């Protein structure tokens with residue numbers, strides 16, 4: 001009999017198990033994977049973007065945008081940085097508050113493992129959980145390692161992104177089994193795809209990258225009648241064979257809904273119409289060459305040739321000869337290139353799952369299921385999805401600590 005069984009030994013599960021164990025609770029941690037914490041290992045290109053210094057509730061998407069506040073305040077980015085520092089793990093800030101390991105994400109895995117050891121956490125791994133039931137006041141888990149009984153159950157099995165790394169819908173199924181609702185899951189932080197015919201002229205641009213501003217209007221979550229919300233990100237954009245990727249697209253994909261357009265500003269720091277007008281007099285440069293001075297050459301040529309609603313031969317026009325109406329239209333298209341993606345690259349390529357266990361059914365201070373005492377959901381399984389940039393790990397740490405601090409041993413329940 002354990003005080004706590006934690007299912008899922010990823011970021012949130014190891015953190016929850018370690019903190020609960022260090023509080024003196026008897027903890028068992030189970031995971032069905034062969035290798036420990038694969039997502040931490042591959043995260044941040046192998047260097048784990050383990051938090052973001054600027055984390056606030058505004059960096060998360062949820063039907064209840066306030067739900068994450070309490071947990072984020074209870075265990076902050078600074079708290080995690082302190083832990084990393086205690087282990088002497090070198091780190092650096094890359095971009096907009098994003099903190100990465102200097103060497104390898106393995107050091108974060110080793111740190112969490114060692115924190116679990118300090119809490120005398122018992123491991124069952126690899127070990128599949130086949131059934132979860134309740135008997136009297138405890139949870140009964142039927143597993144590959146036999147029957148495990150625990151007074152509290154923490155579900156930390158993450159989301160559906162990257163099934164080949166062991167992602168499952170375990171948390172969503174278990175939530176439904178215990179009467180909790182689930183916000184429809186879907187891939188997020190994911191490349192966007194376009195209709196093959198529509199994209200064919202741009203597919204040759206695969207590999208081209210540039211800074212862009214990308215925006216989309218989306219319904220306010222949980223308030224379908226409210227005025228749609230405009231969301232925008234200034235980040236790098238990457239052309240791929242089948243569509244668009246890069247940080248700008250991954251960020252906006254979390255807000256994009258099927259059928260909606262995304263709008264790209266391909267020169268966010270410029271006023272193209274004014275620049276063209278100011279440099280126009282006597283300028284015999286081709287428009288494709290003019291654009292090649294701000295964009296990669298390949299993009300300037302292909303984009304001018306293939307953007308609908310622009311004159312077919314616009315790239316071969318000389319700036320001095322281009323009529324005002326053409327320059328205005330060109331500038332408008334550069335600043336407001338509107339495209340309707342046909343879909344996303346799916347969970348195979350997504351970094352996270354949006355949606356998950358409906359936060360209305362969870363206590364925001366403890367992550368405990370309101371209808372089921374002793375049952376907790378933490379990490380990505382919950383309907384709290386972070387932006388790209390270390391926010392998802394911070395949510396994993398914060399939600400796990402909130403839960404682990406709240407769990408009580410049986411005699412105190």
Ligand SMILES: Cc1cc2nc3c(=O)[nH]c(=O)nc-3n(C[C@H](O)[C@H](O)[C@H](O)COP(=O)(O)OP(=O)(O)OC[C@H]3O[C@@H](n4cnc5c(N)ncnc54)[C@H](O)[C@@H]3O)c2cc1C
Nearest residue numbers: 008010011012032043044049157158170379380390392393
């Ligand atoms: C390629 C990639 C790069 C990323 N980079 C970053 C980054 O740099 N920074 C950042 O903040 N976020 C990043 N993320 C997101 C981040 O990895 C996740 O949000 C985070 O790992 C979620 O933590 P979690 O503990 O909730 O779930 P996970 O870390 O996914 O852990 C879930 C665990 O549960 C186990 N499990 C699943 N189903 C079962 C089951 N049925 N039975 C038993 N065990 C089960 C899994 O094996 C896994 O070990 C990245 C994601 C990907 C895919």
